[in-house]
Amino acid sequence: MKDQQFEAALFQRRAVLSFLVILVVIGIVLTRFADLMIVHHSEYAARSERNRVKLQPLPPARGLILDRKGRILADNRLAYRLELVPERVTDMKQTLDELAQVINFDEEERERFLALVAARRRFQSLPLRLRLSEDEVARFALERYRFPGVDVVPYLTRFYPQGELFAHVVGYVGRIDPADLGELDAERYAGTTHVGKTGIERFYESQLHGEVGFERVETNAEGRVLRVLERSPPRAGDNVYLSVDADLQQATADAMAGVSGAAVAIDPRNGEVLAFVSVPSYDANLFVNGISRADYKRLLEAPGRPLFNRALQGGYEPGSTLKPFMALAGLELGVRDASYTIFSTGVFQIPGQEIKFRDWRRGGHGRVDLVESLAQSVNSYYYQLALDLGIDRMHAYLSRWGFGETTGIDLYGEAAGILPSREWKRARFNQAWYPGETVIAGIGQGFNVATLLQLASAIATLADGGQRYKPHLVHALRRSFDQPPVPLVPEKIGDNLVRDPAHLALVKRGLEAVLNSPSGTARAVAEGAPYRMAGKTGTAQRVSRNRDTEVQAVLREGQKNQALFVAYAPAEAPRIAVAVVVEQGGSGSASAAPVARRIFDAWLTGPTATESAP
Numbered sequence: 001m002k003d004q005q006f007e008a009a010l011f012q013r014r015a016v017l018s019f020l021v022i023l024v025v026i027g028i029v030l031t032r033f034a035d036l037m038i039v040h041h042s043e044y045a046a047r048s049e050r051n052r053v054k055l056q057p058l059p060p061a062r063g064l065i066l067d068r069k070g071r072i073l074a075d076n077r078l079a080y081r082l083e084l085v086p087e088r089v090t091d092m093k094q095t096l097d098e099l100a101q102v103i104n105f106d107e108e109e110r111e112r113f114l115a116l117v118a119a120r121r122r123f124q125s126l127p128l129r130l131r132l133s134e135d136e137v138a139r140f141a142l143e144r145y146r147f148p149g150v151d152v153v154p155y156l157t158r159f160y161p162q163g164e165l166f167a168h169v170v171g172y173v174g175r176i177d178p179a180d181l182g183e184l185d186a187e188r189y190a191g192t193t194h195v196g197k198t199g200i201e202r203f204y205e206s207q208l209h210g211e212v213g214f215e216r217v218e219t220n221a222e223g224r225v226l227r228v229l230e231r232s233p234p235r236a237g238d239n240v241y242l243s244v245d246a247d248l249q250q251a252t253a254d255a256m257a258g259v260s261g262a263a264v265a266i267d268p269r270n271g272e273v274l275a276f277v278s279v280p281s282y283d284a285n286l287f288v289n290g291i292s293r294a295d296y297k298r299l300l301e302a303p304g305r306p307l308f309n310r311a312l313q314g315g316y317e318p319g320s321t322l323k324p325f326m327a328l329a330g331l332e333l334g335v336r337d338a339s340y341t342i343f344s345t346g347v348f349q350i351p352g353q354e355i356k357f358r359d360w361r362r363g364g365h366g367r368v369d370l371v372e373s374l375a376q377s378v379n380s381y382y383y384q385l386a387l388d389l390g391i392d393r394m395h396a397y398l399s400r401w402g403f404g405e406t407t408g409i410d411l412y413g414e415a416a417g418i419l420p421s422r423e424w425k426r427a428r429f430n431q432a433w434y435p436g437e438t439v440i441a442g443i444g445q446g447f448n449v450a451t452l453l454q455l456a457s458a459i460a461t462l463a464d465g466g467q468r469y470k471p472h473l474v475h476a477l478r479r480s481f482d483q484p485p486v487p488l489v490p491e492k493i494g495d496n497l498v499r500d501p502a503h504l505a506l507v508k509r510g511l512e513a514v515l516n517s518p519s520g521t522a523r524a525v526a527e528g529a530p531y532r533m534a535g536k537t538g539t540a541q542r543v544s545r546n547r548d549t550e551v552q553a554v555l556r557e558g559q560k561n562q563a564l565f566v567a568y569a570p571a572e573a574p575r576i577a578v579a580v581v582v583e584q585g586g587s588g589s590a591s592a593a594p595v596a597r598r599i600f601d602a603w604l605t606g607p608t609a610t611e612s613a614p
Contacts, residue, residue, distance in 0.1 A: 053229060054123070054217050057191030060210030061156055063237030065170055065200055067246040068272075068475065073166050074201065076156035080137050081193075082129040084113075087122040088149025095147060096128075102143050103136050105129045109290070112175070119181050127193050130175070130289040131157060158194065158201075158288045162246065164281040165253055168309045169244060169411075169473060171199015172284035188212055197287065200240060200473060203410050207477060210237035241476040241485050243272035251602035252277045255595040261582040262310035262452045265599055268460035268568060268577045270490040271469025273409070275578075275599065278314075280306040313415045315449040316581050319540035320377045320588070321566045322398075322444030324462060324507050326385055327370055329397040331503035335388045338506055341369045344380040350387065350435055357383050357439055360539070374510030375520045377537060379443050386442025391433055394441065395421040400497055401458045402468065403450055408493075409471045417454055420447035445540060455566050456579035462507070463534075463568035463577045466498030511536055512571050522565070525593040531604050534574075535567025535596065537588035561585070565592035569600045576603050 065074035082103055089095050096110060105128060113128045120126055132140075137152055144150070158173045160166065173194040176184065180195050189195070190212055196202035213234030218226045252263050252275040265275040280302070286295050299307055308314070330336035346364035348357040359365060359379045365372075373381035386394060399405070404419025418424070420441055422433040440446035453471060461468045469490050476485035498504045511534035513519070515526035521537045540562045563585030568577040578596045585591035 052218055054219050056215045056217055057124070058213035058215055058232075058234045059155075059191035059193075060212060060234035061236040062158065062173070062194075063208040063210065064239045065208070066239060066241050067249075068241060068243050069245065070241070071246050073160065073162055073170050073242065073246070075159045075161060077159045078154060079130065079157040080132040080152050080154055081127045082132060082140070083125045083127050083151055083153045085123065085125045085149045086117050090148075092117070095150065099128070099147060099150065102140055103129055103132070108293075112177070112290075115178050116176075119178060124190065125151075125153070127153075127175075130193070155193070160284045160288075163283045163285065165246075165249055166244075167199075167281045167284040168278040168311065169199055169242070169249075169276045170284065171201040172197055172287040173201050174287050175290055194288070198413075199411060200242065203412055204238075204240050204474065208237040208240060211235040236480070239478040239481075239485075240474055241478065242473050243267070243274065243475040244276060244473060245274055245603075247606070248275045248599065248602055249277060251275075251606065252595075252599050253279065253281075255598040256582075259582050259585065259591070260304040260310070261580070261585065261592075262314060263578060263580045263595055263599065264311050264452050264456035265576055265578045265603070266456050266460040266471055268464035268469075268574045271457075271460070271471050272475055272490070273471055273473045274576060274603065276311055276473065278308070278310040278312070280304040282306040309413070310581070310583075311452050312409075312411055313413060313451070314581070315415055315417055315451060316562050316564065317446075317448055317540035318403075318444040318450040318455060319538035319562070319564055320379075320444060321455055321459075321536050321538035321564050321579075322403075322448065322450075323374060323377065323382055324511060324536050324566075325398055325401055325403075325458060326382050326389075326394070326442055327374060327510065328462070328498070328503060328507050329389060329394065330385050331370075331506065332499050333389065333393060333397065336370060336385065338370060341367050342373075342378075342381050342384055343367045344378050346380075348380045348383040348439070350439065353436070355436055357436075370506060371510040371513055372519065374507070374536065375513035375517050377514075377521050382442040383439045386438050387435065389442075391420070391422060391438045391441065394438070395419060400494075401461060402454055402493075403448075403458065407453050407457050407471050409453060410473050414453065415451050417451050418447055418449040444538065452579050452581050455564070456577060459535075459566040459568060459579060460574075460577035461497065462504070463574035465501070466496045466504060468493040468497065508534060508571070511567075515567075522589040522593045525589065525597045529569075529597070529600070531569050531600070532571040533567055533569045533597070533600060534571040535565060535593070537593060538562075538564030538566070539587045540564060561587070563588045563590065563592040565589075565596050567593070567596045567600075569604060576600065 061076055064072055066072055086092065109129060113126060116126045132152060140152055160170060174197040175193055176195050184195065196205040196208065211234060213232045215228055216230040217228050248265065256263060256277055256279045260279060262278045263275065264273065266273055282299055344359055344364035344366060346359045346362055365376050365378045368376065368378050368381060399419055404417055406414045406416050425431055425433050437446050441448055457471050470493055474488060476487045478485040512532065514535055514537065515522050515533045517523065522535060526533050563582040564580065565588045566579045568574040578599050580592040580595045582591040
């Protein structure tokens, strides 16, 4: 018989216990709810927002590079690349292995990508392959479902329509590598894949790059963008206008066809570089998306070393092109005047020494003054002048004209050349300076090494009356196409170098005689010109002394003489000054001077003449 009273009491205890358990559970739930919604609300709200909202960088369009007349030298073109977002890829190795069966990429590209993954944030989309073909884009579209976190993305890629013509001026961009990452602002370059590596592309990287923009986007659980919540557009880079004229650059390159050498043309009135040619050259487009090993090996082994910028880095004995500046030194420092003459016998000796220094003409030039010494390039005149000046005064005076130092042009990697002195030789060889070294230094040989840019800058300074300007390749920047280009102000270097204009006028008479007198060494070059030229030839022998590594590398190429020529025109009101070197070119009058004549013709009488006139 059931004990109803006991069962009722048991039911009642169990009911109370169950009720208490329910109250405890509800209490725990409410406590946790309060913890989430009140105590840690801000923290979890932020986490939730981050899971739902992504911040995507919008890389800016790189600014264009144009010549002085607005013709495009570096352009942007639409292309497609394959990108991966590391945080959305579960197994990176397996994904890359399977992707390789759909899109071709080599081991070098794979290693470069993995280096980026290690250096960049995992939520950033990183490029694996650039410039996909249409076939590759279509093939990936069919297989896309297999690769979460992988996508084909349109982008603007750099293109150089002038190919080899401007490679040594404009330079090229290349993919950002680990070395670049250490120098670049990570936020400013978020989403950017390329950076300037050489030339104008590198020197004006800050202006060309622009400012990155951002998009706040809402994504689903798979990371796909559902909508754009906020957008801050990028600002495109500035357009950079060079002072170089594409027509003159082409005419200069045509005049240098088939030889190794360089030519630089400068407007003496403001230091603007009008042409800047180094031959042989190369196609800068090869480097934009990563040059292949085969192409790079071909360029390294090509005759004439096309990657070497002779105009900027080549070191040459200036030879007789130094004589105008020596002549001016003699006049300005009171060692020579217009009436001073010497008698050239063909051989010069330092008193008390047996070593003989020779004129280039066997039997000598007879009696000559300063003007004729320049017209006929008489070595003996400058042997004696160098002895009278002494190496200390020579070094001090020539350094004022920029020899032995970089010009400061807006390109990286410029060589300084060598302007020898007692101190330089002591530091370089731990040896004393000898009088015989002063003699050969007076005709631009011995230890003298100049770059073509230095020679062009120096002759431009002389042509304009002695005021130095810093040579520059960019003359204007343009923020956008609805704004006018903003010219850069030419930068003067120091005060006028000429103390007495009569001294300069006498030297200029000598330079005009080089091309316009019956005894001038380059008289054949000026025949028929509708303008008057002035200049100086140079024929520099190879040297056997040890030099620094960079200069020696250049000199090893030469088997005979380096032919040089510096000149300006029109002589009475110069608008262009040039320096030309032809490696293994024999004499300056035979190979370098004709190049200058063609440059002058193109600028002063050709299709560009009207537009180039002031």
